[in-house]
Amino acid sequence: MAVSRRRLITAAALAPVLGACDQAAAPLSFKAVDITGADYAQDLDLPDTEGKRRHISEFKGKLTVVFFGFTQCPDVCPTTMLELAQVKQALGADGAKVQGVFVSIDPERDTPEVLKAYVQNFSPDFIALRGTPEETKAMAKRFKVFYAKVPGKTEGGYTLDHTAGSYIFDAQGKVRLFTRYGAGAEALKHDLQILLKQTA
Template sequence: MHTKIIVSVVLGVLLGAVAAVAVFPEARNKFFPQSQTQTSGKALIGGPFTLTDASGKTVTDADYRGRYMLVFFGFTGCPDICPAGLQLISAALDKIGAKADKVTPIFISVDPARDTPQKVGAYAKNFNDRIVGLTGTPEEIAAVAKAYRVFYEKTPNESVPAEYGMNHTSIIYLMGPDGTYVAHFNPTTSVDAMSEKLNKLL
């Protein structure tokens, strides 16, 4: 079991690294420098979404305008990456004090078949009362994952098919009050590093 957890964490970090190289211009330039062509511009992530909160209410990205968002994708059955990411978000927001009031942390399930609105909402609140849990139909989750350039897929359990897992991108996105990308973190970021960066950006 310990080995499986380590493998899962490593896989999540690798998925996040691949996504960062693919999406963020600065990451592409760092790992794949080009002598003549320079890449610039904003990261191509974020956009409109329609999802459901724990009360069953339909919410959209427009509901969070005027506030920063910390957006993290995962699922309630996640054994390691999701708890680590949510604990990091909680601790970092606690550490920055009053500035945390400017931020809405959002946990979006990539497992809509099993994660009901109530289930994902309660799961998120286990880590911090500030965290909003959202889910939706498979089509709505596919749309928001595409907008945020998030990869996810089922990992079948050959012994018990109903007990599948999920591989998914583990990046935590900080989005600005206008809904545009500001910065990103991953579950292995230290609390001090995340809170320091948030303090500078908020």
């Protein structure tokens, strides 16, 4: 009986330790698609509205959210940017650790002036990037972003079909998540909070 009792005590004492190990090994419950370690979406190399070339490495210490879109987009693009701005605000002081980056897929119409006004309408610290048509195509390919012109109702007019989602980079500049359009602000906030805790 004495031996059995000692075994029971030992097992009871180890239970919290084993439980803690199990918790530490549990996978992170992101709402977005976890693409940690992906061999695409590694970096940006495009000029901003002032002509300065920008890279993900510039934003180390912050979470960077990259979205490819165009200013004349009627719904997906403004909704995505608005949700990101709302989440930044909802995060309070931590919102300053979130950098929004809008990459134009329509350099033909999205002039630097138009882009700057567009992104700053959502948040004064959001930045917009605009390359040549060739640079834009190459960068979209690097991020596995699809886009294509769709003829409009007026002659010469057009809209664009494009990948509707954002890439999220952690504070070390590594791509971590792809969040699909329609997931909502709460899901985005949830995932950013997890990454912010990792940063802390």
